[in-house]
Amino acid sequence: MAQHASQPTLVLRTGPEIAEYPPRTTFGPRTLVDFEFVWLLRGSAHWQCGDLRLDLHPGTLLLARPGMRDHFRWDAERPSAHAYAHFGLADAGRLGDPDHWPLTRSLSPADPMAALCAYALWLAGGTPNPDLTRTAEVLGWLLDLFVRGPVPDDVSADAGLSPHLRRLADSVAGAWRNDGTRPLSLGELAAAAGVSPGHLxxxxxxxxxxxxxxxxxxxxxxxxxxxxxxxxxxxxAVANACGFSSPFHFSRRFRAVYGVPPRTYRTAHATDDPHEPLVRAGLLRLARSLLADHT
Incomplete structure (x- = not known):
């Protein structure tokens, strides 16, 4: 699998592996010579590096860096387990200076980083001959998300919408969910946004x-x-589902925006981006909020 030039390139050293500890186990101090991802699977841990002190629990991903002298103290009441992977960095890609990277990120079941952690462990232990190249790529994706943040600004459906437009999006999405994707008058849209028609x-x-x-x-x-x-x-049926009064009216409006009638679009443009007019108009973020329950 080719890796995008701007993605980080990792050199896998160890892992991912799982270490299990009885209560009150300690580890360190040790001085790291490479990068290390650590994520708790069970129990808890107290991590210290100089004046930095962190309590680690399942759902926390730690990235320790070369030169750090750290110390772990594991759960005093129950057994603990954590996964870890050591790697070098051949190319940081677009990630910048590691000194400016975050130290921890929170994971959740819906977080792509949590899925990548689980996938990296599966790759390392799920087959007799682990795919080290793929594992290094997965950890590279994990590192990219860890440093740059798991959700870019333009992915969140309502990120960047003003309060009035967010209120409009919530109201229209609810109306369309209940009554179908019907046309809305300027007065209805203004009422949904909580502003005058002229201001909207x-x-x-x-x-x-x-x-x-x-x-x-x-x-x-x-x-x-x-x-x-x-x-x-x-x-x-498409015309009706999308709130157009008749197939003729729908075909006329569709052709005005997409350049071809609906039937031609279906047969000759099956791989085109259906959202391209929204992109041109700068409406994609708003549309994602409105159509979340429909696409």
């Missing part, structure tokens, strides 16, 4: 390349484009 129009013109009513239509058309590509619904 100014907000949209400042933020996007279209007004609020046209923006909602683009979102409905993007949903329709997705249904054309990824369902066997008739064009009439």
């Amino acid at each position: 129009s100014r907000l949209f013109r400042a933020e996007y390349s279209v007004g609020p009513v046209a923006a909602m239509e683009l979102v409905r058309l993007a949903r329709a484009a997705t249904l054309l590509q990824r369902s066997n619904l008739t064009v009439a």
Whole structure:
């Protein structure tokens, strides 16, 4: 698997492995000569490096760095277990100076870092001949997410939306969830945002390349484009599902935005990005909030 040039390149030294401890076990002090990921599986630990003191529990990922002289004190009441991996760094990619990297990150079941930790352990212990190259790549992905943060700003559906637009998105998403993806008037949209129609129009013109009513239509058309590509619904059924009054009206509006009629789009544009008009208008983040329950 080719690795993107901006991704970090790791040299795996040890692990991932699992170490288990009886209560009150200690380890160190030791001076690290490489990088080490440590994540608790059971129990707890107290980690100290100079004046730095951290309590570690399952759900915490620690990255210790070369030159650190650290010390572990494991749970005094019950057995503990942690996973660890040692690695060198051949190329930091876009991650910058390791001195500026975070020391810990929190993990959750839905966090991609938690899944990568589990996958790295599976690769290391799930086969007679572990795939060390793949394991190093997985740890590289883990390091990238650890340093840069697990969720980039443009992935979160409502990240960056102003309070008025977030309120509008929540209200419209609820309305569409209950009543279908129907068209909404400027007055309805303004009431959802909690501002006057004129103020909402100014907000949209400042933020996007279209007004609020046209923006909602683009979102409905993007949903329709997705249904054309990824369902066997008739064009009439797609039009109805996306709030258009008739197949003729839907076809006319679809062609105006996508350049071809719905049937042609389905047959000749099956691999096109259905969200491309939203991207052009800067509406993708808002659309994700509105369509979360529909796509």
